[in-house]
Every structure is written in C-alpha cells, then in structure tokens.
Amino acid sequence: MNENQSIKIENLVKKFGKGESEVTVIDGANFTLNKGEFVALVAPSGAGKTTLLMMLGCVLEPTSGKIEIGDEVVYDNKWKVKDDRELRRKKIGFIFQAHYLIPFLNIEENVSLLPYQNGESKKVVKPRVKELLDYLDMSDKLHNMPSELSGGQNQRIAIARALANEPDIILADEPTAALDRHRAISVVKMLKKITREQNVTIIMVTHDDRLLPFCDKVLTIKDKKIQIEEKSNEDII
Ligand SMILES: Nc1ncnc2c1ncn2[C@@H]1O[C@H](COP(=O)(O)OP(=O)(O)O)[C@@H](O)[C@H]1O
Numbered sequence: 577m578n579e580n581q582s583i584k585i586e587n588l589v590k591k592f593g594k595g596e597s598e599v600t601v602i603d604g605a606n607f608t609l610n611k612g613e614f615v616a617l618v619a620p621s622g623a624g625k626t627t628l629l630m631m632l633g634c635v636l637e638p639t640s641g642k643i644e645i646g647d648e649v650v651y652d653n654k655w656k657v658k659d660d661r662e663l664r665r666k667k668i669g670f671i672f673q674a675h676y677l678i679p680f681l682n683i684e685e686n687v688s689l690l691p692y693q694n695g696e697s698k699k700v701v702k703p704r705v706k707e708l709l710d711y712l713d714m715s716d717k718l719h720n721m722p723s724e725l726s727g728g729q730n731q732r733i734a735i736a737r738a739l740a741n742e743p744d745i746i747l748a749d750e751p752t753a754a755l756d757r758h759r760a761i762s763v764v765k766m767l768k769k770i771t772r773e774q775n776v777t778i779i780m781v782t783h784d785d786r787l788l789p790f791c792d793k794v795l796t797i798k799d800k801k802i803q804i805e806e807k808s809n810e811d812i813i
C-alpha cells in the first residue's frame with residue numbers, strides 16, 4: 577500500500593430503493609487520494625455528491641465496493657470496522673453549508689464538544705482548542721456565542737470544530753455556499769492551508785468554479801462514475 581494514501585475507493589456502487597423504484601447513483605467508482613490533498617468535488621445537483629461524501633464519512637452504507645481510509649479497510653461489501661461511530665469521531669471531520677454550531681454554547685464549548693465526547697481530558701482539550709482558534713484567527717471569540725459572529729466567522733468556527741479531533745480527512749459539503757465571494761475565498765484559503773500544514777485531506781463540494789484554482793484535484797461525477805482531474809502546479813495558488 578502507498579503509505580501516503582488517505583482515501584481509496586474501488587468499484588463503489590450506491591443504489592437507493594428496491595425493485596421498480598431502484599435508482600443507481602454511483603455505479604462503480606474508483607479513485608485514490610493522498611494525504612494533504614485539497615480536492616474539489618464538482619457535479620450538477622442530484623449527481624450524487626452528498627451521497628459520495630456520506631459514504632466516505634461512513635454515515636451512509638454503500639451497496640457494494642471497497643473503501644479504505646488511511647491504512648484501514650472500512651468497507652468491503654460490508655462494514656469492516658467494529659464501531660463506525662468511533663471511526664467517524666476519530667478520523668473524519670465534517671463541515672456543512674450551514675455551520676450547525678449549537679446556539680446556546682459559546683465558541684470554546686462548541687469546538688470542545690467532540691474531543692470531550694471522545695473522552696479526552698480538559699487538560700488536553702483546552703489548550704488545543706485555544707491553539708486552533710488562534711490558528712484560525714478567532715481566539716478573541718472564545719467566549720462569544722455563535723449569534724454574535726458573522727456567517728464567515730461561524731464557518732471558521734465550524735472548521736475549528738472539524739479539526740478539533742485531529743482528523744485524517746475532512747469532508748466539506750458546500751462549505752462556502754452561504755458566503756459572499758470574498759469570505760468564500762478566505763475560507764477556501766484557510767482549508768488549503770490546513771491541508772498543507774496538518775497533512776489533512778479535504779474533499780470540498782462546491783458549485784463555484786472560481787474556487788477550483790485553489791485545489792490540487794477535481795473530482796466530477798459523470799455517467800455515475802467518478803472522474804479525477806489533477807490541476808497543474810501553475811494553477812495552484
Ligand atoms: N435517502 C435517499 N433515498 C432515495 N434517493 C436518494 C436518497 N438520497 C439521495 N437520493 C437520490 O440520489 C441522487 C443524488 O443525491 P445527492 O447525493 O443528494 O446529490 P447532490 O449532493 O449531488 O445534489 C438524487 O437523485 C437523490 O434523489
């Protein structure tokens with residue numbers, strides 16, 4: 577196995593429904609991504625982007641095929657992990673279009689929630705969350721409530737929350753869709769910096785072609801298969 581590999585899928589198939597109402601969304605997809613790559617996932621609405629992301633995140637069960645995350649086979653025609661929730665908590669971070677911060681917890685509490693759920697101690701979590709918010713230029717908001725922050729700031733906090741578990745991969749479903757162009761670019765630059773500095777692989781669903789030059793690879797879903805395009809180095813900002 578390539579030790580730089582972070583996600584590998586083979587012959588992945590996803591069908592919904594049964595009998596007459598059966599729909600095939602992904603029909604035998606194959607690709608490999610490496611650690612530290614910033615990957616865009618671009619396809620028309622209804623093509624299966626969220627479906628793919630949720631399978632990679634071990635939230636949605638594929639119909640057949642194989643998924644490896646890091647050096648672990650998590651799915652091979654059936655789930656191979658004993659505890660998919662634990663895998664999700666430890667290896668995978670999620671960022672959504674809406675930030676889904678908990679409104680009655682302050683920023684520090686929102687970002688700390690998952691590590692505490694993982695059983696980590698206050699002594700470890702507190703400095704890590706401080707450092708993360710520092711890293712994202714948000715440390716002065718530690719004690720603010722989500723309602724006191726702008727959309728772009730809340731999305732940075734959602735990024736901090738996704739990173740708080742030190743995941744190997746981050747799955748981001750249209751993280752910039754609710755932001756104006758300026759803020760979208762600032763969030764995307766932040767995501768790119770994270771891939772480089774933390775060796776995290778990020779897959780970002782986006783409809784915005786202007787964000788593609790920031791990415792290393794572009795995945796598209798065509799005819800229910802995944803196509804992968806490597807961006808040339810000159811494209812990378
Ligand atoms: N739980 C489900 N049951 C039946 N069909 C579904 C389900 N989830 C998604 N689909 C179908 O799968 C296709 C892909 O959906 P989705 O992954 O949400 O697309 P995208 O994120 O690219 O817009 C759509 O045709 C959608 O109707």
Ligand SMILES: [Mg+2]
Pocket residue numbers: 625626627
């Ligand atoms: Mg979607």
